[in-house]
Amino acid sequence: MYMANLTPEDLLLYLYKETSAKQTIAIENALKQDWTLREKLAVLKTSLERLDGIKKSPRTRIVLNVLNYARKKENEVVK
Numbered sequence: 001m002y003m004a005n006l007t008p009e010d011l012l013l014y015l016y017k018e019t020s021a022k023q024t025i026a027i028e029n030a031l032k033q034d035w036t037l038r039e040k041l042a043v044l045k046t047s048l049e050r051l052d053g054i055k056k057s058p059r060t061r062i063v064l065n066v067l068n069y070a071r072k073k074e075n076e077v078v079k
Contacts, residue, residue, distance in 0.1 A: 006030055011041050015048060 006027065013019045014027045031038050 006037060008040065008044065011037075011044050015041070015044060 010019070010023070010027065014024065019027065031041065
């Protein structure tokens with residue numbers, strides 16, 4: 001794997017530690033030689049950290065709708 005062939009997907013796999021040993025070595029060597037690649041990696045790291053910090057949960061109304069639907073289905077099966 002040459003550093004010119006590295007894609008953002010490759011960097012994401014590297015960040016998530018989902019690359020093979022050979023790929024990891026190639027990416028680390030490329031990072032040592034290419035500052036723009038290091039910048040891209042830094043941007044991806046920051047983005048991932050921000051995404052991990054987002055806490056989302058469904059609205060109460062949605063949860064109640066799902067529970068009501070489940071109760072109706074349960075009653076239909078029992079009858």
